[in-house]
Amino acid sequence: MVSVSGLAKDFNGNPVLRGLDFAVAAGVATALIGANGSGKSTALKCLIRLVEPSAGRVEMLGQHVAGLGARDLRRFRSQVGVVWQKHNLVPRLSALSNVVHGVQARMAGPRAWFQSLAPETVREEALACLARVGLEAKALQRVDSLSGGQQQRVAIARVLMQRPAIVLADEPDASLDPQSGEEVMRLLSGLARQDGLTLLFISHRMEHTLEFSDRILGLQGGRIVMDRATASTDAAQLRRFFEE
């Protein structure tokens, strides 16, 4: 599903990633952990070229990502759902409008831009996605009037609307209180399992890493220094990745 070799990135000569090698199997939930500044978010962004890698090879969904032209890159990205640390919703719009935007992964034009113009099938699917995250009752409420946890659930509904093959999540629990953070992680992990999605997530909470992943990749100094099954890992082995 994902195969990364020699992935490197430097910013103005400062190396952040120094040659990552790892693979993520289909349908598996993988956690990417590491201390602040270890390059977790950069690595995730390099996978879909939101940040252009300096070197290395990324193969994902059967495609060599570096070789994609603009049109093919857009088509490739449409199969990859991203849940961000900050929900990145459009604050003035309703939850339904934001979820409808997810259809832009496979549909262009004004009918994908505004829920009011969207075809009935798209609106129904968006409402169904909102129902899956428990927010169908808030469909027409502006997202900036929702709580942080609810906004992150709307962002997850937008990802579901996209019908992705793989979901990347960059600390989706980071900006939430512990209870909301756990709810969001449980929801994301549960939905990924239900739909058989591959999930690669970054977490800064050890308990979430242990509870919601099948596999753990530990990043330190811009390199993967640990790659093991979660079932055979304990908290003591992970502690160094969560120290500031």
Add this chain to the structure above:
Amino acid sequence: MAEVSIPRFQRRSLPEWLGFVVVAALVISSIAATAPELGALGRGIDRLFAPSGLLAQMFPPDPSRVDRIAWKLLETLQMAVAGAALGLIFAVPFAILATDRLSPHPAVRLVARGIIALFRTIPDLVWAIFFIIMVGLGPAAGVLAIMVDKIGFAGRFFAEAMEEADTGPQDALRAIGASRLGIIFSAVFPACLPSFTATSLFALEKAVRGSAALGLVGAGGIGVDLKVAFDLFNYDEALTIILMLFALVLIVEQGSGWIRSKLI
């Protein structure tokens, strides 16, 4: 109590002092070269308030041609609305092309910014003269002048609003493969709506005030009548026009202020 001596004024460097002297010299020489002498100003004020002076001839305002003035005011308002609407519509694509994140190429951005700057820096009266030569005397020239002026005015503010919009939602849509237009309509415009609304209403207010002056050079509207009234020494009629224009501008400003408070 600790004896700490804090200087009352900051010590300035030589370049700062030189800058201050240059600015002061510029202001003083400009006033000396162009501002009216106090004596001339005093004599002018005397003439203004004299029994047969301008103010005496203006009062009371002449209401005999109120209906014609009202029609011309309507034409002025129509010029302003048409010019502002066209200007705001055309300002949007210019603003998009002038924005760092949304412009398709740096060269396109540079050209778009140049055009916006050109439209903004040349006064609308100059544009009006240009369009009178192009399409002849009348409101059409005024509408075109207002349109170009508003492309410059709104183009700049629209572009600034889009530059300042939160990039997170745009990145999120880019990450799912949304098109450039999709990102603009789904994420950028909704985020900029309050700013766009405020700018548009200010543009309309500015257009109403400006459209009255455009008539002075023959570009239609109430300005033509105002110029004729002054040229024929019909100062009482001129006062009627000024008062009715004042009322129109006041109504538009109050109306746009109300709309702003409701929408934003």
